[in-house]
Amino acid sequence: MQSNNLNLEAFFQHYRILIDRRLAQAIRPSAIAPSLHEAMRYSLLNGGKRIRPLLMLATVEATDGKPELALDAAAAVELIHCYSLIHDDLPAMDDDDLRRGKPTCHIQFDEATAILAGDALQTKGFELLANAEQFSETTRLRLIQCLTQASGPLGMVGGQAVDLSAVGKRLDLLALQQMHKMKTGALLEACVLMGAYCNQLSNGQTVDTLRRFAADIGLAFQIKDDILDVEVDTATLGKTGGKDAANQKPTYTSLLGLHAAKVKADELRINAIDALKSIGLEHSRLAEIAHYVVDRNR
Amino acid sequence: MQSNNLNLEAFFQHYRILIDRRLAQAIRPSAIAPSLHEAMRYSLLNGGKRIRPLLMLATVEATDGKPELALDAAAAVELIHCYSLIHDDLPAMDDDDLRRGKPTCHIQFDEATAILAGDALQTKGFELLANAEQFSETTRLRLIQCLTQASGPLGMVGGQAVDLSAVGKRLDLLALQQMHKMKTGALLEACVLMGAYCNQLSNGQTVDTLRRFAADIGLAFQIKDDILDVEVDTATLGKTGGKDAANQKPTYTSLLGLHAAKVKADELRINAIDALKSIGLEHSRLAEIAHYVVDRNR
Numbered sequence: 001m002q003s004n005n006l007n008l009e010a011f012f013q014h015y016r017i018l019i020d021r022r023l024a025q026a027i028r029p030s031a032i033a034p035s036l037h038e039a040m041r042y043s044l045l046n047g048g049k050r051i052r053p054l055l056m057l058a059t060v061e062a063t064d065g066k067p068e069l070a071l072d073a074a075a076a077v078e079l080i081h082c083y084s085l086i087h088d089d090l091p092a093m094d095d096d097d098l099r100r101g102k103p104t105c106h107i108q109f110d111e112a113t114a115i116l117a118g119d120a121l122q123t124k125g126f127e128l129l130a131n132a133e134q135f136s137e138t139t140r141l142r143l144i145q146c147l148t149q150a151s152g153p154l155g156m157v158g159g160q161a162v163d164l165s166a167v168g169k170r171l172d173l174l175a176l177q178q179m180h181k182m183k184t185g186a187l188l189e190a191c192v193l194m195g196a197y198c199n200q201l202s203n204g205q206t207v208d209t210l211r212r213f214a215a216d217i218g219l220a221f222q223i224k225d226d227i228l229d230v231e232v233d234t235a236t237l238g239k240t241g242g243k244d245a246a247n248q249k250p251t252y253t254s255l256l257g258l259h260a261a262k263v264k265a266d267e268l269r270i271n272a273i274d275a276l277k278s279i280g281l282e283h284s285r286l287a288e289i290a291h292y293v294v295d296r297n298r
Numbered sequence: 299m300q301s302n303n304l305n306l307e308a309f310f311q312h313y314r315i316l317i318d319r320r321l322a323q324a325i326r327p328s329a330i331a332p333s334l335h336e337a338m339r340y341s342l343l344n345g346g347k348r349i350r351p352l353l354m355l356a357t358v359e360a361t362d363g364k365p366e367l368a369l370d371a372a373a374a375v376e377l378i379h380c381y382s383l384i385h386d387d388l389p390a391m392d393d394d395d396l397r398r399g400k401p402t403c404h405i406q407f408d409e410a411t412a413i414l415a416g417d418a419l420q421t422k423g424f425e426l427l428a429n430a431e432q433f434s435e436t437t438r439l440r441l442i443q444c445l446t447q448a449s450g451p452l453g454m455v456g457g458q459a460v461d462l463s464a465v466g467k468r469l470d471l472l473a474l475q476q477m478h479k480m481k482t483g484a485l486l487e488a489c490v491l492m493g494a495y496c497n498q499l500s501n502g503q504t505v506d507t508l509r510r511f512a513a514d515i516g517l518a519f520q521i522k523d524d525i526l527d528v529e530v531d532t533a534t535l536g537k538t539g540g541k542d543a544a545n546q547k548p549t550y551t552s553l554l555g556l557h558a559a560k561v562k563a564d565e566l567r568i569n570a571i572d573a574l575k576s577i578g579l580e581h582s583r584l585a586e587i588a589h590y591v592v593d594r595n596r
Contacts, residue, residue, distance in 0.1 A: 027451070030451060030456065032452065032476070032480065033451060033457075036451055036456055037451060040451065083417075084417075087414075087417060090413065092410045093410045093413065111390030112388075112462050115385055115388065115390060115391065115413065116455050116462075118417070119381075119382075119385060119416075119417075119420065119455050120450055120451040120455045120456070122417065122420055123420070123446050123450035123451070123455065124446075124450060124451070126424045126442060127446035127447065127450060131443060137435035137436060137439055141428050141435055141438060141439065144424060144425075144428040144442065145425070145428045145429060148421050148422070148425035151421055152421040152425060153325070153328060153334055153335060153418040157334070157414050157417050157418045157421065158328065158330055158334055159331075160414055161331040161411065162330065162331050164410050164411075165331075178330070182331075
């Protein structure tokens with residue numbers, strides 16, 4: 001089947017199944033530490049949206065590759081994302097009891113198991129890439145370099161540290177943007193770049209432009225999350241709504257107001273599509289994803 | 299300078315400095331998340347014994363390589379070890395206040411920062427290997443494969459999960475040994491294997507024998523740790539002594555008694571040296587390390 005004959009919803013559904021299958025294979029249960037594996041499976045295979053791996057596969061498709069060949073890289077990013085959610089939900093961090101409509105990992109199991117499950121999922125992410133023999137050695141290393149950089153102290157983990165230190169403080173818009181660039185933007189950008197790397201694109205105008213596209217939709221994604229946190233009830237969201245306000249966390253909606261936040265998200269969508277236009281990809285799956293990011297209701 | 303002209307203490311001293319320098323380079327401070335980087339530096343650059351990276355460098359030397367060329371791989375293993383210590387010390391896990399004579403990371407900073415610092419150190423370990431351009435791509439990937447496997451759910455993290463679930467239970471000797479094989483043995487074995495890989499040895503009798511050697515001294519290392527926990531006071535140990543007994547954790551000394559534990563450690567040392575003999579390395583640095591592991595007093 002040609003993936004680009006599918007509409008976005010069908011593309012998502014089709015590849016979500018393949019991603020979930022690959023994730024389940026990656027963390028097969030072990031008789032040696034059953035509780036650890038159970039916690040890993042519980043948090044990883046919980047019907048998540050898989051937006052990050054889908055963004056990567058969409059990039060593969062848009063740059064004329066076969067998404068099926070990039071499933072290991074897509075699964076690796078989801079493993080990293082999932083580990084970060086488990087740790088972020090811990091009592092010492094965001095102290096969240098609910099994730100995707102179910103008890104968070106440390107509620108379902110216990111804190112120690114949740115910490116270790118997160119640790120193990122991170123390790124598995126890099127292991128998967130190192131063993132992905134369908135890619136050349138050069139590509140595998142490039143994928144690991146990209147993912148470690150995006151998820152490490154100058155990326156995702158650093159952003160979470162800045163976020164925690166900002167609770168109760170008055171951040172300005174620039175500081176908030178810097179934090180989100182690290183906390184969520186870096187990994188979303190990595191998804192797009194890794195999609196290009198899976199296709200043997202490694203530099204030049206296409207990759208530079210895709211990076212700009214990714215930065216725009218990454219920020220739009222976060223703004224939309226803040227909007228949803230204000231507008232949508234807990235049941236629909238599958239996580240505790242209104243929590244940012246309750247925690248006095250700075251958000252785009254608290255800084256800009258709801259209306260201006262929506263305008264900003266729309267501007268970013270337009271910029272993202274413009275970037276795609278400049279490399280002839282304005283009718284690709286990536287354009288559909290840009291619309292999805294801003295129009296989604298959960 | 300030829301490293302093999304040094305006695306063991308001089309070898310340790312010389313390479314500890316180089317390892318510490320490489321570690322400091324690997325986690326340069328960032329203006330963006332200063333508290334995170336401070337916590338990473340605090341836990342990583344704290345005068346640790348560096349036994350794992352030193353074991354790796356000794357393997358490089360014993361197999362006729364230059365230890366200086368393997369410093370990135372040595373630092374990567376220490377990054378992984380250090381992340382695991384930070385997380386193991388957390389209140390939800392071993393709840394330890396003291397590490398190497400100083401407050402543990404979550405005491406000095408806070409729990410959230412300690413969780414993130416551990417996460418970031420793990421990421422940095424794999425990043426360092428992926429970027430170690432002095433190695434061929436094949437070697438870099440082999441190093442990452444080895445380290446992910448040893449530190450993941452079937453290795454170090456899995457062992458910690460088994461250890462936690464064993465508190466207050468009566469483990470038999472075989473179960474205790476299986477737990478330690480994963481929790482500490484797997485990473486020590488990886489040090490020896492990675493040392494061989496740094497030298498372009500990847501299979502055959504030498505590597506198989508080195509693996510046996512590593513398994514023996516890995517177990518001896520753990521038994522010696524249990525002996526020290528009983529015999530040595532907190533000030534000398536730099537961590538809380540007698541803690542395993544207080545926590546009703548099964549140990550070699552509690553299962554075998556102190557005397558039989560010492561006999562067992564000695565047997566393992568003899569086996570380890572015998573393994574080295576079979577590949578003509580009984581006068582190498584690795585033999586000195588086998589003696590060190592069993593004779594050390596902290």
